[in-house]
Amino acid sequence: MRIGIVCYPTYGGSGVLATELGKALADKGHMVHFITYQQPVRLNAFHANIYYHEVQVPTYPLFDFPPYESALSSTMVDVILNQQLDLLHVHYAIPHASTAYLAKQIVSKQGRTVPFITTLHGTDITLVGKDKTYAPVVTFSINESDAITAVSNNLREETYKSFQIEKDIEVIYNFVDTERFKRRDAELLHFRNAIAPNGEKILLHVSNFRKVKRVPDVVKVFQKVREQVPVKLLLVGDGPDRPAIEAMCRDMHLCGDIRFVGKQEQLEDVMSIADLFLLPSEYESFGLAALEAMAAEVPVISSNAGGLPEVNIHGKTGYLSPVGDVDSMAEHALRLLQNEELLASMRKGALEQAQRFHIDNIIPQYEALYEEVMNRALESVDK
Ligand code: GMT
Numbered sequence: 001m002r003i004g005i006v007c008y009p010t011y012g013g014s015g016v017l018a019t020e021l022g023k024a025l026a027d028k029g030h031m032v033h034f035i036t037y038q039q040p041v042r043l044n045a046f047h048a049n050i051y052y053h054e055v056q057v058p059t060y061p062l063f064d065f066p067p068y069e070s071a072l073s074s075t076m077v078d079v080i081l082n083q084q085l086d087l088l089h090v091h092y093a094i095p096h097a098s099t100a101y102l103a104k105q106i107v108s109k110q111g112r113t114v115p116f117i118t119t120l121h122g123t124d125i126t127l128v129g130k131d132k133t134y135a136p137v138v139t140f141s142i143n144e145s146d147a148i149t150a151v152s153n154n155l156r157e158e159t160y161k162s163f164q165i166e167k168d169i170e171v172i173y174n175f176v177d178t179e180r181f182k183r184r185d186a187e188l189l190h191f192r193n194a195i196a197p198n199g200e201k202i203l204l205h206v207s208n209f210r211k212v213k214r215v216p217d218v219v220k221v222f223q224k225v226r227e228q229v230p231v232k233l234l235l236v237g238d239g240p241d242r243p244a245i246e247a248m249c250r251d252m253h254l255c256g257d258i259r260f261v262g263k264q265e266q267l268e269d270v271m272s273i274a275d276l277f278l279l280p281s282e283y284e285s286f287g288l289a290a291l292e293a294m295a296a297e298v299p300v301i302s303s304n305a306g307g308l309p310e311v312n313i314h315g316k317t318g319y320l321s322p323v324g325d326v327d328s329m330a331e332h333a334l335r336l337l338q339n340e341e342l343l344a345s346m347r348k349g350a351l352e353q354a355q356r357f358h359i360d361n362i363i364p365q366y367e368a369l370y371e372e373v374m375n376r377a378l379e380s381v382d383k
Helices: 013-027 068-082 092-109 135-144 153-162 189-195 215-226 242-252 266-272 288-295 326-337 340-356 358-380
Strands: 001-005 031-036 050-054 087-091 115-118 147-151 167-170 201-204 229-238 256-260 276-279 299-301 318-321
Touching: 001 013, 001 092, 001 358, 013 031, 013 087, 013 115, 013 288, 031 068, 031 092, 031 266, 050 068, 068 092, 087 092, 087 358, 092 115, 092 266, 115 135, 115 215, 115 318, 115 358, 147 153, 147 358, 153 167, 153 215, 153 358, 201 215, 201 266, 201 288, 201 340, 215 229, 215 276, 215 288, 215 326, 266 288, 276 326, 288 340, 299 326, 318 326
Parallel strands: 001 031, 001 087, 031 050, 087 115, 115 147, 147 167, 201 229, 201 276, 229 256, 276 299, 299 318
Antiparallel strands: none
């Protein structure tokens, strides 16, 4: 198939997922065309079946706000027509679903039928999408999608609760390449020793440092754990809350034991040296970073918000606590760090759970959906 993928190219989970999906589809022989405003971060090696089309947004003195959506729709039209795309798969509803709708209408005037699939990822529904500034367009464009998927049951339910959706939303879970995230303790010992030179345990948090991630809770949990166990905290990623978190660490006199390493492309290395992963989010539709940690045998201490209980199984792969309950999270972390046997069994449970979301189990679900959508589109042309 010739598939156009539209996503945010930055470090967010939706862009990561979309890029990994495109790479896996290309490996299976599909022609994949990424349409984004910048090279997606995980699209970092040449692949014969992958093409990248950059959306250019020309400016003009009249534009206080350059019309990105128009530029994106026009680029979609160009790629559909010149690369003979069979379908578009857009990730994150805003503005990708409405731009896909527009592109579909434009090419239909030229006799081309190109269906589009919208994958909902989380904040496009639960945070930004619900805002009344966007809600009518989001509702309309989701309903006009030829198929809709959500990355968890929770997100599917949230979408039905928040919008008047007239169509079925299929749940296709996020996935992980467990081979890539396979733990490599011996190989990465030098890295581990650099972070924890005296054999301390390592707590890890990876995010885009936004409010919804509740990064201050990570620091509070760390402080409580540190009172009882020698431990270091590794903070990966960047975002608007990072300066405040750095100030918080200074005020709490924790700087010596906390390492900010910014955005990292080799996440598998970082996951491989961690003992526990912390994800205390206010909401998480799925928690892709937690799944990647589990694939590296890292148990997860998380909140029980959104789709996290579908990924992190309490008592098997880690522990769940109510949002904001840092005492409970610290208690869970200490329970594991002070009991090597329990930690070992939880690590095994985490890896087993990650296998359920193995990339090879999930990609065929997308391929089946593509087939179904294309067949429906062909039938509608025949009528
Ligand atoms: O929260 C992020 O990390 C960014 C955001 C995005 O859309 O880029 O992530 C959302 O999509 C991920 C991939 O499907 C999910 O794993 C995250 O849980 C989800 N984030 C939220 O729901 C807050």
